[in-house]
Amino acid sequence: MHSLLVPVIAVDGPSASGKGTVAQRVAAALGFHYLDSGALYRLAALAAARAGVPWDDENGVANVAQTLDVKFDGEHILLCDSEVSTAIRTESIGVGASKVAALPQVRAALLERQRAFAQVPGLVADGRDMGSVVFPQAPLKVFLTASAGVRAERRYKQLLARGEEADLTAITADLHARDERDRARSVAPLKQLPDAHLLDTSAMDIEAAVQQILGWWQAANRR
Numbered sequence: 001m002h003s004l005l006v007p008v009i010a011v012d013g014p015s016a017s018g019k020g021t022v023a024q025r026v027a028a029a030l031g032f033h034y035l036d037s038g039a040l041y042r043l044a045a046l047a048a049a050r051a052g053v054p055w056d057d058e059n060g061v062a063n064v065a066q067t068l069d070v071k072f073d074g075e076h077i078l079l080c081d082s083e084v085s086t087a088i089r090t091e092s093i094g095v096g097a098s099k100v101a102a103l104p105q106v107r108a109a110l111l112e113r114q115r116a117f118a119q120v121p122g123l124v125a126d127g128r129d130m131g132s133v134v135f136p137q138a139p140l141k142v143f144l145t146a147s148a149g150v151r152a153e154r155r156y157k158q159l160l161a162r163g164e165e166a167d168l169t170a171i172t173a174d175l176h177a178r179d180e181r182d183r184a185r186s187v188a189p190l191k192q193l194p195d196a197h198l199l200d201t202s203a204m205d206i207e208a209a210v211q212q213i214l215g216w217w218q219a220a221n222r223r
Contacts, residue, residue: 007032007122008137009217010130013144014190015094015178016151016158018201018209019126022144025210027124030217035117037127037134038097040110042088043070043079045096055099062105068113091159091174098178101128102185129188131196140220141196142213150202151175 009026013019020036027034044065045055053060071078077085087093100106107129114134117123125134131141146154152172159166182190192198197216201209 006118006120007139008118008130008135009122009124009140009142009213010135010138010196011124011126011142011144011213012128012130012132012190012192012196013126013142014128014151014182015098015175016155017145018154018206019144021206022201022209022213023124023126025206026213026217029210029214030122030124032122032124033117033119035114035123035125035127035130037110037114037125037130039072039077039088040065040068040070040113041097041101041106042093043068043077043084044106044110045100046084046088046093047079048100049093049096055096058103058105061100061103062109065100065106065109089162091164095174095178098181102181102187104187107133107187128182128190131193132191133188140213140217141193142199142216143192143196144199144201144209146200146202148172148175148179 009032011019011023020038024034044061047068048055048061048064051064053064055061069080075085076083077088111134114125117125118135127134131138149172152168152175155171155175156166156168199209199212
């Protein structure tokens with residue numbers, strides 16, 4: 001079915017805002033499919049690194065992104081039939097994803113792949129430009145954010161829970177740098193759209209955020 005005929009909830013926001021966890025739970029509650037668009041950029045960064053392509057080589061990374069051999073199997077993500085679910089979540093690949101996502105040719109290469117995730121009965125998609133570029137006709141758009149301090153603390157605890165080394169000061173600086181790259185890029189900069197609901201989760205737990213989005217979805221469908 002054409003993506004425009006499939007209901008989509010677009011959840012955009014900065015790094016470590018919690019949008020991925022919230023979007024997954026909203027999708028589960030509604031029985032919708034889920035798209036983690038950030039995973040595709042992380043996969044492009046990882047594949048480029050493995051192929052020896054520098055992250056600032058726009059043509060090279062775009063070619064890698066165009067031919068990504070990726071499979072999403074539940075909680076597992078396979079790149080060329082190799083499990084990479086953990087590999088793409090490292091801080092270094094996160095930085096790489098932020099860098100390649102600023103390249104127009106890379107974003108163009110991944111656009112149709114993202115739109116293909118819109119399948120019945122519906123889709124919840126999270127990222128930086130889900131509502132502005134990938135699914136501009138989405139009946140519900142959410143801009144989910146939190147203060148930089150809260151986001152840094154969340155990332156810090158997440159890394160420690162995974163047994164990785166973490167430095168809160170470095171994480172905070174990195175988040176500020178990513179935010180600036182996302183806002184300043186020439187193609188699809190990160191911003192709250194006029195028709196998007198603002199959801200600040202600085203003082204809100206995951207369940208409250210999920211319920212708020214579900215409430216907005218119900219209201220949108222009563223119109």
